[in-house]
Amino acid sequence: MQRSSYDTAAALLPLVGGPANVTSVAHCMTRLRVGLNDRSLVDAEAVRAVPGVLGVVTDGDTAQIVIGPGAVVTVTAEFEKLLSARRLAVRGAELRADRARRNATPVKTALRRVADVFVPLIPALIGCGVLAGLNGLLVNTGRLPWLTPALAAIASGFMALISVFVGYNTAKVFGGTPILGGAVAAIAVWPGVAKVTAFGVALAPGQGGVLGALAAALLATYVERWCRGRVPDALDVLLTPTVTVLVAGLATLYGLMYAAGRVSSAIGTAANWLLATTGPVAGLVLGGLFLPLVMLGLHQALIPIHTTLIQQQGYTVLLPLLAMAGAGQVGAALAVYARLRHDTSLRTTIRSALPAGLLGVGEPLIYGVSLPLGRPFLTACAGGAAGGAFVGFFAVLGDRVGATAIGPSGWALFPLLTGNRGPALAAAVYAGGLLTGYAVGFLATYVCFTGAGGQAGRSPRRSTG
Numbered sequence: 001m002q003r004s005s006y007d008t009a010a011a012l013l014p015l016v017g018g019p020a021n022v023t024s025v026a027h028c029m030t031r032l033r034v035g036l037n038d039r040s041l042v043d044a045e046a047v048r049a050v051p052g053v054l055g056v057v058t059d060g061d062t063a064q065i066v067i068g069p070g071a072v073v074t075v076t077a078e079f080e081k082l083l084s085a086r087r088l089a090v091r092g093a094e095l096r097a098d099r100a101r102r103n104a105t106p107v108k109t110a111l112r113r114v115a116d117v118f119v120p121l122i123p124a125l126i127g128c129g130v131l132a133g134l135n136g137l138l139v140n141t142g143r144l145p146w147l148t149p150a151l152a153a154i155a156s157g158f159m160a161l162i163s164v165f166v167g168y169n170t171a172k173v174f175g176g177t178p179i180l181g182g183a184v185a186a187i188a189v190w191p192g193v194a195k196v197t198a199f200g201v202a203l204a205p206g207q208g209g210v211l212g213a214l215a216a217a218l219l220a221t222y223v224e225r226w227c228r229g230r231v232p233d234a235l236d237v238l239l240t241p242t243v244t245v246l247v248a249g250l251a252t253l254y255g256l257m258y259a260a261g262r263v264s265s266a267i268g269t270a271a272n273w274l275l276a277t278t279g280p281v282a283g284l285v286l287g288g289l290f291l292p293l294v295m296l297g298l299h300q301a302l303i304p305i306h307t308t309l310i311q312q313q314g315y316t317v318l319l320p321l322l323a324m325a326g327a328g329q330v331g332a333a334l335a336v337y338a339r340l341r342h343d344t345s346l347r348t349t350i351r352s353a354l355p356a357g358l359l360g361v362g363e364p365l366i367y368g369v370s371l372p373l374g375r376p377f378l379t380a381c382a383g384g385a386a387g388g389a390f391v392g393f394f395a396v397l398g399d400r401v402g403a404t405a406i407g408p409s410g411w412a413l414f415p416l417l418t419g420n421r422g423p424a425l426a427a428a429v430y431a432g433g434l435l436t437g438y439a440v441g442f443l444a445t446y447v448c449f450t451g452a453g454g455q456a457g458r459s460p461r462r463s464t465g
Helices: 004-014 044-047 071-102 106-141 146-158 162-173 178-188 190-193 208-230 233-296 298-313 319-323 324-339 344-358 362-372 376-395 410-416 423-448
Strands: 022-027 031-038 054-057 062-066 401-403 415-420
Touching: 004 044, 004 071, 022 071, 022 324, 031 071, 031 190, 062 319, 062 376, 071 344, 071 362, 106 298, 106 410, 106 415, 106 423, 146 162, 162 178, 162 208, 162 319, 162 344, 178 208, 178 233, 178 319, 190 208, 208 298, 233 319, 233 324, 233 362, 233 376, 319 324, 319 376, 319 401, 319 423, 324 344, 324 362, 324 376, 324 410, 324 423, 344 362, 344 410, 362 376, 376 401, 376 423, 401 423, 410 415, 410 423, 415 423
Parallel strands: none
Antiparallel strands: 022 031, 031 062, 054 062, 401 415
C-alpha cells in the first residue's frame, strides 16, 4: 500500500501544476484537497486517469481529488512529503543559480580561471602524494630499503617539474600557446639559473615555485598576443615564439622569480606562524568560514596557496583545517535525518548524499539539504569551526597536520596525511577533528533545527466532509 500511495502522489503533483502551484494540502474522508494558485494549470482529465483516482472536482481555488476512504490518508501523507522534498530541491536549484549569477564577476571569473590552471594537476598531485606518504612510511620503519629510492624518484619527479605544467596550463587557459607557456616556466627550474643574479642575489632553481610559473606564463601569453597582431604573417612562425620566450624569459629571470620567491616564502612563513601562535583561533575561523567561501566561489584562491605549501614543505597545513567544514556538514545532515523521522523523501536524499559527504564531496548535502533548509547550513559551519579549532589546538602544541596533495577531503584524505611528527600522529589528530566536527554539527543542528519551515514531517490535516 505504501508504494502505491507514493506512486499516486508522485503522479498527481505535476498534474495539479507542480509544487509552485500548491498553496495547501488537506484531506477529508474520501478526498485529497489541494489549494491552488492557478486552477487553470490543473489537468483534470489526466488526474482522472491516474490509477487509484475515482474522480476530481475543481471548486474555486481548490482541487478535490476523490481517492476513497483509507487510501486518501496515506496518499495525502505521501503527497505532503513529496511536496516538501520537491520544494526543497527547487530551493536548492535556485540557490545554485543565484550563486552562479553572483560568481559572474571579474574577480571571481579570474579566480575560476586560475583554478582551471591547477585543477588538472590534482590527479598527479594525489598519486605522487600517496606514493610519497608510502615511501616515508617505509623509510621510517626501515622496510624495503631497495624500493624506497625508486619510490622517492617516482613521487618527486612531478613536483620537481610542476612549474612547467603550471606554465603550460596557464597559457592554455588564458588563450596563449601552451608549449610557449611551458617553455618560459621551464626557465625557472633549469639548474643554470643559479649563475644569474637579480637584485644582487643569485637565483636558485625553482625559486618562486608555481606562483612564479603562473606569472611567467601569463606574461608570455600577453606578449604572444601582442606579437600576433603586429608581426607579418610570413614572419609570425619565426618571430612570435622567439620574442615571446625572450621577453617573458628575461622578465622571469630579472624580476618575476625574485618577486614570486619572496611571496612564496611569505606564504610558508605566515602559515606556520598562524598555526604555531593562533592555532585554535585560526582553525576555528578557517573551518567555520570554508562553506561560505565555497558558496561565494572564493575558495578557488586557495588552490595556488595549497600548491605552494606542498612544493615548499611537502604538505599543506591548511587543507586539513578546511576539511573540517565537511565534517560539520555531515553532522548537520545526520541531525536533520534524526529530526525529520517522517519525511521519507528528505531522509532518502540524505542517505544518498551522505557517503559522498563522508568522502569530502559536500555539494549534494549543501544544495540538497542544509542550504535550502537555512539554519542547518549555519550549524554545519559551527561544526566545521569546532573541528578546525581541535586540529589547530594541536598545531600550537607543535603537532602540525598536513596533506601531501589537494583534492580529497573527509575520509579520503587519510592516505595523504602527514606532518612534522609523522603520518600516524597526523591521522590521529585529523580523526579527532572529524569526530569533533561531526559531534558539534549534529548537536548544534539537533538543538536549533525544528523542521523545514514547519512543514516537513508534519501529520496530514484532517477535516470532515
